Amino acid sequence: MKxxxxxxxxxxxxxxxxxxGLAALIAPRISLADEQVVxxxxxxxxxxxxxxxxxxxxxxxxxxxxxxxxxxxxxxESPMTEQDYVKAVHIFADGNPLPGIVSYKFTPACGKxxxxxxMRLAQTQNIVCIAEMSNGxxxxxxxxxxxxxxxxxx
Numbered sequence: 001m002k003x004x005x006x007x008x009x010x011x012x013x014x015x016x017x018x019x020x021g022l023a024a025l026i027a028p029r030i031s032l033a034d035e036q037v038v039x040x041x042x043x044x045x046x047x048x049x050x051x052x053x054x055x056x057x058x059x060x061x062x063x064x065x066x067x068x069x070x071x072x073x074x075x076x077e078s079p080m081t082e083q084d085y086v087k088a089v090h091i092f093a094d095g096n097p098l099p100g101i102v103s104y105k106f107t108p109a110c111g112k113x114x115x116x117x118x119m120r121l122a123q124t125q126n127i128v129c130i131a132e133m134s135n136g137x138x139x140x141x142x143x144x145x146x147x148x149x150x151x152x153x154x
Contacts, residue, residue, distance in 0.1 A: 033099035038092045038128055041099050045090065049138055051130065056089075056141035058129045067121045067147035072101075076113035076131045076139070080106075086113035088132040095125030121147050
């Protein structure tokens with residue numbers, strides 16, 4: 001019994017090797033983040049700084065019928081003056097392949113610390129929002145979104 005060669009030419013062999021290499025690079029990213037990964041990302045940004053709740057209004061649907069386009073709006077209470085303003089807002093999802101969804105930078109010239117976007121959610125998961133204030137204080141809000149269909153992972 002003869003074995004059939006997978007690659008007949010050198011070009012086919014190189015193409016197969018390229019595909020295998022690409023698959024090896026992509027495969028680790030397919031795994032989904034979890035609460036510990038999100039916590040590690042936040043720790044990378046802010047170390048062990050105390051994070052308080054409050055001042056953030058995180059508006060996401062409780063149930064997302066389509067995980068491909070989930071709206072998210074964040075508003076942070078702040079006078080947005082030179083002495084007291086929101087420097088940054090970071091949004092994370094603990095069930096996506098990459099936990100960081102979006103980061104916004106603000107200045108007093110913005111007048112209001114508010115932003116909206118749409119995100120893709122792979123599955124039912126928590127959304128975590130961190131707001132960094134000009135004085136160094138951190139605030140956090142969490143919301144859970146149940147994804148019923150669609151999403152990154154179906």
